[in-house]
Amino acid sequence: MWSVLAQAQREQHLRAEAQRRAAAAAQRENERAQREAQRAAARGEREALKAYQQGRESDAARRSAELDARVAELRGVLAAGLAGPGFSPAAGGRPVVPPFDPGPLGVPVPMPDQGWYLVPPPVGPQAYHPGARRQWEEQSAQARAAFERDWQAAWAAEQQRQHRLADYRAQYEAWAAERHRLLAGQAAQAGRLAARLRAGEAAAVAEYFEAVVDWREDWPDGFPADGETSWDASARRLVVRWELPPYEVVPPVGRYRYVRSEDREDEVARPVGQRRELYREVLAQCALRVLAEVFRADADGLLASVGLNGVLVATDPATGREGERCLLAVEVGREVFAGLALDRVAPLDCLVDALGGRIAARPDRGGTVAEVPASAPPPPAPPAPPAPVADGEGPDLFEMDPLEFEELIAELFRRRGLRTRTTARSGDEGVDVLAEDPDPITGGKIVIQAKRYRKTVPPSAVRDLESTMRRQGANRGILVTTAGFGPGSRKHAEGQPLTLVDGPMLLALLREQGLPGRLGPAPAPVPAPAVPAQRSASAVPAGPAVELTPGQNLLLPGEEVRVRFRSGGAEADLTLLLLDADGRVRHDGDFVFYHQPTAEDGAVALRPDDRSATVRTGRLPDAVRRVAISVNLDADGDGTCADLVDPAVELACGGGRWVFRPPADPAVSAMLVAEVYRHPADGWKLRAVGQGWSDGLAGLARDHGVDVA
Structure with a gap:
């Protein structure tokens, strides 16, 4: 009996051991499978990262x-035009x-x-594992x-595609x-146009060639491809x-680059110079292609010559208004x-060197x-020499009618070789005279503003002219005034294509071209006063003023x-100071100016309205050793002595006159x-000085002892 029990225990132990070994083997297999799965997952991640x-990089x-294809397309604008079909009036020229x-x-x-x-x-032992199953x-x-x-989604997408395809086909057929109807109408219109051309009708020529320049539709994206024509029969x-x-x-952008270490895509910029030259080459190709289209369509030899103006229509960032620039x-x-081999030329060299064309050096700037010009200018007549104009002759520019003043400025620049025209009184957008310099190298469009000012022109007027120049697509601006310009205006104009013409320069230009004009009333001679009894009139001769x-x-x-004191241009005042032996005022009463026009009971009297004064030396006390006579510009402006037009200080005493x-x-x-x-020995004398102060009347007064606090 004990042997039977022992045998049963051994068998039970063997079964338990077998189960334990089977479980251990299954666990090892699971662990191996997990490790393999992890390795596979890691390989998958690496492969996925590599694929990503x-x-x-491929993207x-x-x-x-x-980008390279776009550049190639831009470089092939001319070649594409030469390879395409020419305009056919019988077929309307349309594809x-x-x-x-x-x-x-x-x-x-x-x-x-x-x-x-x-x-x-699952396979192997996994096939018998309940969890794996x-x-x-x-x-x-x-x-x-x-x-x-997924099948349902694909089926729905296919149904939607078929419906969209049917709608698209119906739209195309309509x-x-x-399109066929329009082409038929265009063909009929082209036939009528061809008949008018054969009859020599001038309007038909312009209409025909406008159709020629507009008919091609194979220009690259972003090209307006729109033109107008004018015909000089x-x-x-x-x-x-x-x-x-x-x-x-x-x-x-020149190219794109993927940076693996940072997982980002960088844009590598195209060099500015390279981009500008490519743009200029594109513009030259456009010009040559349009010229080729026009001459190719002229089968009857109507054209002796063709002119082309390439313009850019763009918004001025300063004003927000749209304008044109001729590039x-x-x-x-x-x-x-006809002597050009356009399929082998370098477009820029051909346009500039072979054809003598002009192209902006920096069209992007x-x-x-x-x-x-739209019409061939007549040969210029030899200019007649301008008649001499004496100083002070002609109308007062300050009092001239505004339109007459603009016409005078237009005539001035017309005589200097420009083609000019005045603009309408309303809606001129800040342009008084439009001018064009016909010089093929330095010429271009010019806008001119004419301002009849008595005070210094503010810097804002110069800034307005600069904006107007950009808006009008001009390459130069000229601001003409009867007054002057302050440092702010001149500083703003430095380095800009702006010319400032102040009053003195305007008078000089008018005289140079034989045109009359003056600033202010005609100068009248200072009447010679009676000679005091105690002085001999023969001491100072009468006659014109001595400089x-x-x-x-x-x-x-x-x-x-x-x-x-007389002058045009900027506003200026006359002031006087009574000074002691140290060159300083004794008190504030020695400062004679607009609000305090007299001193020493009228010994020094100022008349501010006509900028004149009288100094009676015999009534001055002994403590006054000098009377300083000064000119100062408006303290609220930025004018300087350079803004004064023909300034002069006229002095008279006894029989003498000086300026x-x-x-x-x-x-x-x-x-x-x-x-x-x-x-000390000779008595009262007069001296011309000409000493200036950059800080104006305040500096002059302060240096002579006036309290300006």
Whole structure:
């Protein structure tokens, strides 16, 4: 019995050991499977990362290839035009209606294959493991559900594609029918146009060639491809105004690069110089292509020459208004153009060197060139020499009618070789005179503003002119005034294509061209006063005023000195200071100015309204050793002595008359022009000075002891 029990225990132990070994083996197999799964997952992650990075690199390469293709398309604008068909008036010049192309809608939606969703069953010991079996069944059920879901989605997408394809085909057929109708009408119109051409009708020529320049539809994206024509029958000359593409058609990005270490895509910028030159090459190709289209369509030899103005229509960022800039201009005869091998030329060299055209050096920076005129200008008559005009002759420019003043300015620049015209009184957008310099190298469009000012022109007027110049597409601006310009205006104009013409320069230009004009009333001679009884009239001869130079002095022949200051341009006042032996005022009462016009009971009297004064030396106390006479500009402005037009200080005493002309110093806004001083031996004398202060009347007064706090 005990042996039977022992045998049963051994068998039970063996069964338990076998189960333990089987469980251990199963555990080891599970662990091995897990490790294999982890290794497979790691391999999958690495492969997925590698595939992801390769995909990003491929995407960057694809986008770079698209940029290269765009550049190649831009470089081939001329070649594409030469390879295409020419304009045919019989067919209306239009291409045939293209056949129906469904594009992506013509590709059926792929239906899912059930084999893609099969889950492989467990094998080996896993096949007998309940957990593994259960997991496989769950995954299989999920896969079947995914297949059914994807199949339903694909079927719905295919139904939608078929409906969209049917709608697209119906739209195409309607469009094609309308297109055929339009082409038939254009063909009929072209036939009538050809008949008018054969009859020599001038309007038909312009209409025909406008159709020629507009008919091609194979320009690259972003090209307006729109033109206008004008026809000069007497000269057999056609001028085309062609809208050019903007600078943005040239990609600013040179290539794309994927950086693996940072998982990002970088844009490598195209060099600015390279982009600008490519843009200029594109513009030159546009010009040559349009010229080629025009001459190719002229089968009857109507044209002797063709001019082309390439303009850019763009918004001025400063004003927000749309305007035109002429970026290139060229005019060429039939024989010259026929001698070109356009399929082998370098477009820029051909346009500039072979055809003598003009193209803006920096079209991306607002550069412009002079346009080809719409009609051939008549040969200029030899200019008659301008008649001499004496100083002070002609009308007062300050009082001239505004329109007459603008006409005078237009005539001035017309005589200087520009083609000018005045603008309408309303809606001129800040332009008084439009001018064009016909010089093929330095010429171009010019806007001119004419301002009849008595005070200094503010800097805002210069800024307005700059904005107007950009808005009008001009390459130069001229601001003409009867007054002057302050330092702020001149500083703003530095380095800009702006010319400031102040009053003195305007008078000089008018006299140079034989045109009359003056600033202010005609100067009247200062009447010679009666000679005081105690002085001899023969001491100072009567006659015209004697010009004084800075530092020059003379003995006064009388006790009453009359002073008058006259000038045009900027506003300026006359002031006087009574000074002691130290060159300083004794008190504030010695400062004679607008609000305090007299001192020492009328010994010094100022008349501010006509900027004149009287100094009676015999009534001055002994403590007053000098009377300083100064001129100062408006303290609220930024004018300087350079803004004064024909300034002069006229002095008279006894039988003598003198005039001192202050220097036009742009750094000075107050100037001590003259002084009446007491000489120990000779008595009262007059001296011309010309000393200036950059800080104006405040500096002059402060240096002579006046409290300006």
